[in-house]
Every structure is written in C-alpha cells, then in structure tokens.
Amino acid sequence: MSSHDLKRQAAAAALEHVRDGMKLGLGTGSTAKHFVELLGERVRGGLKVIAVPTSEATRADAQANGIALTTLDEVDRLDLTVDGADEINAALDLVKGGGGALLREKIVAAASDRMIVIADESKLVANLGRFPLPIEVIPFGLAATRRAVEEACAECGVFGSISLRKGSGGHAFVTDGGHWILDAHLGRIPDAPGLADSLNAIPGVVENGLFIGLASMAVLAGPDGIRIIE
C-alpha cells in the first residue's frame, strides 16, 4: 500500500472523531490535506463544523472543500485539532514543522481540547531527533540567534548542524508569519521538553517544532491496519 493510501486511511479514521457542531483545528501537510478533503465530503453531505486553518495553504484547501472557517479571535476554544507530524514518540511528543507551519500549528493545538495526530506508521520513532528540528526565527539578528541555538542545543547535550531552510530560488523560506526557519540536524533529542524550553528562551526564536504534551491521540496507518496510541 502506498504512503498516499496510508495517509488517507489515517485521515479517514480520525474523521470518525468529528461530531456535528464541532469547532475544529485543521493541520497542514500532505496527511492533513487528506483530512480536509474527507471532511469536505462530509460537510457537503450535511455535517456542520467550523474550523481554524493552521496555514494559508490549508485555508485555501478548506475553502475549496466548502468548509466554513473561523479564527481564534472569534471562538474561545476548539474541540479538536487534527494534524500530521514529522515524528511521533510513544509519549505522543512530536516533531512538527516540516511544512513550515509549526507556529500556527502550535497555537491552534494549544487552543484545542484534543489534538489527534494522523500519520503513516513510519512517523513513529523510539527517539525524536532524526528528522531535523524546525525552529522558527526572526530574520533580524539571524547569526546571533543561530549561535544561541547552537549553545542551547549543546547545553542540552545535543550537537549537530543548524541550517537555514531555503525556499524557491535559493532564498530563505518564509513562513506564513513572515519568519525564517532554522533546521537543527541533531540526530537524537534525549530531553525534548528541556530543549523546547531552552530554545524558546532565546529572544530571536519565535517557536520550535517540539510539541510536548499537546497531542492526545495518534492514529497511525500501516500495512496491517490502524494503530491508536493515546
């Protein structure tokens, strides 16, 4: 079965947790896109939900699928966010931001009563860190911020190269918030909560891609079916 099919199966399984009248957070990435498409089919069948997208790309997808949108300024809390991830461990800590949407994704997840992570089972890892950790930074003072990131990683016992993410034309990739992304190639992150706190204490860092204690369930699709971790 292809990765495309597994992602769609995980998205379909998460859709079973959506109820009429819910306020939803919509994630970003190829797996979340399946969820938006499947949710759109249900909406066209009469399901009533309103949703907050976690990126401009997801906003466009949701609109194209007829899903009513709202903002976190118009609703107090969301019932459920469904999003993908780059890495998931058994404690449901995540690395996110491969698609560059980590800031809005974390704001939306933190405003949600529940977050379901959808992925093909290759995203389940024993230790976080093989996937480069995205760190969203302010362009001003980039070199100083990069040095501070290296120091914070070293203090947490992790070492590796820190690269500026490039987008089209070889220019810095720009997030929906107008920021840049440093990708930290660390290999293994033994203390993810500690590193997350240290990174966010750096003035030029806007947010990091470690999602600690935010996910309540992972729906993982593999060749043998759906596996739930909660």
Ligand code: 5RP
């Ligand atoms: C975007 C993300 C995505 O959820 C993550 O990159 C997974 O993407 P995909 O479903 O395409 O594998 O964090 O910022």
